[in-house]
Amino acid sequence: MKSSDPSLTSRFRPFRRYSHNQKDSLRHRILDPGSEIVLQWNRVFLVSCLVALFLDPLYFYLPSIGGDVCIETDLNLGIIVTFFRSVADLFYLAHMVLKFRTAFIAPNSRVFGRGELVMDPQQIAFRYLKSDFLIDLAAMLPLPQVIIWFVIPAVRSSTSHTNNTLALIVLIQYVPRLFLIFPLNAIIVKTSGAITKTAWAGAAYNLLLYMLASHVLGASWYLLSIGRQSACWKIECSKENGTMNMPMCNPNFLYCSSLNQSDRQSWLNTTHVLSNCDVANPDISFHHGMFAEAFINDVVSSKFDEKYLYCLWWGLKNLSSYGQGLETSTYTGETSFAILICIVGLVLFSHLIGNMQTYLQSTTVRREEWRVKRRDTEEWMRHRQLPQDLQERVRRFVQYKWLATRGVDEESILRSLPLDLRRDIQRHLCLALVRRVPFFSQMDDQLLDAICERLVSSLSTRDTYIVREGDPVNEMLFIIRGQLESSTTNGGRSGFFNSITLRPGDFCGEELLTWALIPNSTLNLPSSTRTVRALGEVEAFALRAEDLKFVANQFKRLHSKKLQHAFRYYSHQWRSWGACFVQAAWRRFKKRKLAKELARHEGFLYMPMPDQSDESHYGDVPIDNDANNASMETNNFQHLGATILASRFAKNTKRGVNQKIKGGGLIGGSIKMPKLMKPDEPDFSMNLEDDDGETDPI
Numbered sequence: 203m204k205s206s207d208p209s210l211t212s213r214f215r216p217f218r219r220y221s222h223n224q225k226d227s228l229r230h231r232i233l234d235p236g237s238e239i240v241l242q243w244n245r246v247f248l249v250s251c252l253v254a255l256f257l258d259p260l261y262f263y264l265p266s267i268g269g270d271v272c273i274e275t276d277l278n279l280g281i282i283v284t285f286f287r288s289v290a291d292l293f294y295l296a297h298m299v300l301k302f303r304t305a306f307i308a309p310n311s312r313v314f315g316r317g318e319l320v321m322d323p324q325q326i327a328f329r330y331l332k333s334d335f336l337i338d339l340a341a342m343l344p345l346p347q348v349i350i351w352f353v354i355p356a357v358r359s360s361t362s363h364t365n366n367t368l369a370l371i372v373l374i375q376y377v378p379r380l381f382l383i384f385p386l387n388a389i390i391v392k393t394s395g396a397i398t399k400t401a402w403a404g405a406a407y408n409l410l411l412y413m414l415a416s417h418v419l420g421a422s423w424y425l426l427s428i429g430r431q432s433a434c435w436k437i438e439c440s441k442e443n444g445t446m447n448m449p450m451c452n453p454n455f456l457y458c459s460s461l462n463q464s465d466r467q468s469w470l471n472t473t474h475v476l477s478n479c480d481v482a483n484p485d486i487s488f489h490h491g492m493f494a495e496a497f498i499n500d501v502v503s504s505k506f507d508e509k510y511l512y513c514l515w516w517g518l519k520n521l522s523s524y525g526q527g528l529e530t531s532t533y534t535g536e537t538s539f540a541i542l543i544c545i546v547g548l549v550l551f552s553h554l555i556g557n558m559q560t561y562l563q564s565t566t567v568r569r570e571e572w573r574v575k576r577r578d579t580e581e582w583m584r585h586r587q588l589p590q591d592l593q594e595r596v597r598r599f600v601q602y603k604w605l606a607t608r609g610v611d612e613e614s615i616l617r618s619l620p621l622d623l624r625r626d627i628q629r630h631l632c633l634a635l636v637r638r639v640p641f642f643s644q645m646d647d648q649l650l651d652a653i654c655e656r657l658v659s660s661l662s663t664r665d666t667y668i669v670r671e672g673d674p675v676n677e678m679l680f681i682i683r684g685q686l687e688s689s690t691t692n693g694g695r696s697g698f699f700n701s702i703t704l705r706p707g708d709f710c711g712e713e714l715l716t717w718a719l720i721p722n723s724t725l726n727l728p729s730s731t732r733t734v735r736a737l738g739e740v741e742a743f744a745l746r747a748e749d750l751k752f753v754a755n756q757f758k759r760l761h762s763k764k765l766q767h768a769f770r771y772y773s774h775q776w777r778s779w780g781a782c783f784v785q786a787a788w789r790r791f792k793k794r795k796l797a798k799e800l801a802r803h804e805g806f807l808y809m810p811m812p813d814q815s816d817e818s819h820y821g822d823v824p825i826d827n828d829a830n831n832a833s834m835e836t837n838n839f840q841h842l843g844a845t846i847l848a849s850r851f852a853k854n855t856k857r858g859v860n861q862k863i864k865g866g867g868l869i870g871g872s873i874k875m876p877k878l879m880k881p882d883e884p885d886f887s888m889n890l891e892d893d894d895g896e897t898d899p900i
């Protein structure tokens with residue numbers, strides 16, 4: 203079945219001429235317009251175009267006024283410019299060859315996405331020949347080299363318009379070379395997003411373009427100055443030819459190639475052409491206008507570096523001032539040149555200022571936004587009449603946030619990236635810091651990746667309360683830098699206070715982890731059992747409640763026994779409860795020990811006598827009963843006095859202890875500590891496997 207659409211047939215016909223292997227080899231020879239090689243070549247070619255645009259106006263400096271008042275050509279400068287110009291032309295030629303081997307996107311395939319690449323060489327060549335080939339060819343041809351080395355030596359003896367011809371050819375070819383800059387800029391911006399990678403480089407690039415325009419303007423002014431002086435000489439020469447008793451004025455005498463002619467020397471001794479065209483002559487009838495400055499300051503007869511810098515300064519000065527300081531004559535070409543300077547200067551200077559402002563502001567936009575935000579914050583605090591301590595805390599937080607982030611919203615940047623790339627970035631930023639937390643060191647990599655993916659940055663300044671006792675806990679905080687003070691009064695109970703210091707690697711808000719581990723936890727967030735305050739500037743990662751709940755639901759490894767033990771060991775809430783529990787147990791032990799001592803001393807008074815008839819305790823040793831009875835009566839009287847004294851001492855001691863306990867406000871007459879509530883236990887009733895593969899009921 204044949205296609206009825208001829209455009210589709212012509213589009214796909216070239217692909218049918220090649221086999222599969224031929225098309226693969228063809229793809230290796232054809233370049234992708236979005237590849238890195240093409241992008242790098244476009245940047246190199248842009249630099250070569252700028253160099254070529256700088257070289258072409260140097261041809262305007264070839265003519266100069268010689269010492270014997272004649273126009274001469276600087277051959278050394280011509281050789282140097284020709285060499286570099288030929289090298290620049292090779293870049294144009296290479297660019298044309300590269301365009302024949304660069305694929306393009308079919309216009310009718312840009313329905314969705316990037317489009318289909320056309321890799322067929324015939325279609326690429328046909329498209330290039332129809333579009334940009336003529337412009338690239340006109341920019342590549344070495345016309346100035348041909349003019350200066352072949353045309354001028356051949357026609358110099360017959361005409362005096364060779365310099366004007368060279369200038370005209372250079373200016374005509376300057377147009378396509380300048381035109382190539384704009385689509386090349388557009389291609390680079392479309393492919394990479396910007397011409398330069400930094401804002402300062404972009405500002406320098408725009409300033410370079412402005413200096414290039416000043417360079418072209420100064421070179422044109424220099425060449426027009428030479429032409430204006432040559433025109434004056436020709437006018438005065440034609441006047442002398444109509445005057446009697448004056449030697450014949452040959453126009454060739456105005457060029458230094460005729461210095462060896464004897465007629466020129468005799469003409470030079472009697473002619474008034476040179477004096478009538480001298481700018482310093484007040485009686486001169488010829489008005490040089492804006493070009494008089496070139497002869498007053500001897501620019502036309504100076505060295506190349508001197509006249510180049512002066513012409514560059516002249517072009518930069520008048521381009522920036524829109525030609526306001528120019529004094530022109532009524533000559534049409536001169537006034538047209540002045541009008542062109544004014545228009546071009548206005549456009550280019552406005553373009554330069556706009557681009558420079560854009561690039562330079564991009565480097566300080568964050569700083570300016572922070573300054574405006576800080577000013578608005580100050581006005582708001584004054585309007586609300588906040589106390590000075592609150593104002594100082596707000597200023598400290600704003601300053602610390604600027605130093606930590608430089609005004610960049612990291613969360614918005616990460617949210618705009620794909621999930622896989624965002625996960626890798628979060629892993630790079632957070633994984634090493636998360637592993638520093640001993641509690642997380644017990645988890646596997648998959649769980650750590652899930653935690654890193656949901657961590658957000660948290661900044662706190664000195665004396666900032668992260669959470670207060672009794673407030674709902676909405677995030678778990680992992681300290682990176684700084685110290686936090688964690689304290690509790692056990693629900694506001696009088697006489698109880700516990701305080702610890704959290705350092706880098708510690709965490710707070712473990713009540714939230716307990717809440718997340720409960721299978722059927724309520725929507726209400728848990729209440730904090732401690733008050734957490736920043737002792738200085740603190741930088742931390744925060745894991746919010748919904749993120750922690752997601753991690754706990756997705757990864758059941760959170761219920762491992764090893765992780766439970768690590769949580770209890772590194773949790774300061776459990777540590778505080780354990781310390782209070784151990785201290786209460788120790789005091790109970792001391793109390794029982796004291797009671798046993800008192801009971802032992804009081805029991806001596808009612809100690810039963812041993813049965814004398816029972817000799818099993820004494821073995822086979824004979825006992826003197828009379829002596830034994832006498833000694834025991836003596837000992838009983840001695841122990842009785844000691845027991846009475848110990849009993850009185852114990853009663854007095856017990857009475858004093860009871861008075862102290864009652865005065866301290868504690869309930870009861872026993873020595874005991876205020877009990878700290880035991881932290882909530884998550885539901886570890888699931889049967890999970892340990893690392894060795896055995897199943898442990900938790």
